[in-house]
Amino acid sequence: MFVPQRLNPSEESLRQFYIGKSIHEVPKPALVLDRAKMRRHCQSLLTAAEALGTIEGTRLQVGDTKHVKLVASTIAEIEHLFPLLAEYQQQGRHINVLYGIPLPRSQVSRLAALGRKLGANCLSVLIDHADQLKHLSQFHGEAQLSVGVYLKVDTGYHRAGLPPWGMNKDGLLQDLVTLDEKGLVDFIGLYSHSSLSYNDSTPAQAMANLEGEIIGCMDALARHAQLFPKSKTFVISVGASPQVSSVENLIVEGGKLSSASRSLCGTMKAVADGDSHGIRTSLELHAGVYSILDVQQLATKSRANLGGYEDEIAISVVSEVCSVYNNGEREQPEALVSSGVLALGREPCAAYKGWGIVDSSTFSQEALAGRQLIVSRVSQEHSIIAWDSNSTGSTGDCLPLTIGQSIRIYPNHACIAGALFGWYLVIDSDMCGNEPLVVDVWCRASGW
Structure with missing residues (x-):
């Protein structure tokens, strides 16, 4: 039964455009999935399900x-x-x-x-x-x-x-x-x-x-x-x-x-x-989303042996820093980035007052000094990055961000963020290591 749906470009044309590029070189915002992390989470739960003798029905x-x-x-x-x-x-x-x-x-x-x-x-x-x-x-x-x-x-x-x-x-x-x-x-x-x-x-x-x-x-x-x-x-x-x-x-x-x-x-x-x-x-x-995880999932601490956001969450939204306010323009240092509600969602998380966590792997530990950058406010197409007020250390220090810089944001809710994009850029950290190159493009269903 034919029902009109929103159309994506062909997978072939998407792959020709994206594969081989660094995720920091692609048009932003873009949604990225780390296939290696997904494999690990899937295998981990399958192993437990098989050991316990249950039938496991999953989405992915x-x-x-x-x-x-x-x-x-x-x-x-x-x-x-x-x-x-x-x-x-x-x-x-x-x-x-x-x-x-x-x-x-x-x-x-x-x-x-x-x-x-x-x-x-x-x-x-x-x-x-x-x-x-x-x-x-x-x-x-x-x-x-x-x-x-x-x-x-x-x-x-x-x-x-x-x-x-x-x-x-x-x-x-x-x-x-x-x-x-x-x-x-x-x-x-x-x-x-x-x-x-x-x-x-x-x-x-x-x-x-x-x-x-x-x-x-x-x-x-x-x-x-x-x-x-x-x-x-x-x-x-x-x-x-x-x-x-x-x-x-x-x-x-x-x-x-x-x-x-x-x-x-x-x-x-x-x-x-x-x-x-x-x-x-x-x-x-x-x-459903156990294979990808998100900030909400990690906040539940449902498994005893989980690592940090960078270790476990397979989904991220690549965003560009549009402007930085580090010189007293506001009560605390902030930055404007190119991902808002229509890229991240507006899903709260009980563990902190923010709408996404900024990946810390691109910053030096000296620059972070035990602090965490979060999405503190969201608008339709943009959001504000600031220090998490719950972080240790001063939240009045300048943000280690520059205009044009590419950052990755872990969304609070993967399902909502994922639904906002027509396709996903796939990387594989087991293959590429620290160089996040696109190895595939997956188109998703659109509409209802």
């Missing part, structure tokens, strides 16, 4: 697994991924893409068109309201196949879903089971996505939030056990990046786990290949 990384499970926020993303999905199918891999919001009526026909191309068992949706059941029937009528369905549980974040006690509101669960028995849908299980952990600051808090999601879903199952068929295994799918990343704390040398780790591990094992009230369950962890 599937490795060599036979089963490819993805979550997409928009139909445009799924359409954009279609050639890759078709390639996976030709390789004999089993794919399933979850459209990650409760299914809107306006998107049913587009999703059904994709379903006809991909075939059975390739698409899944969320629902949390009885009125959405007719959208499932419409999908079946147009696609001539059933769609996988997760019932969305609200485990405390209050963005979407029903509370554990309300899963059968207006007969929702009962009628969903009826559609499943008729073969019009495939009722997969319960789904929670809670971002409460973005306010965390320790691994124990992140693990507790993940455990809380699992317990919330199991509470929903227990309260309505009489309505669930006993003939199939139901997936309990939980997570957000900080919570899911926290499972890496369960893989420790010597096996000495903290009390929070032991509690989470026990809860996970009880659900994975479990049996609750006569209902078989399996556990799935889903995460």
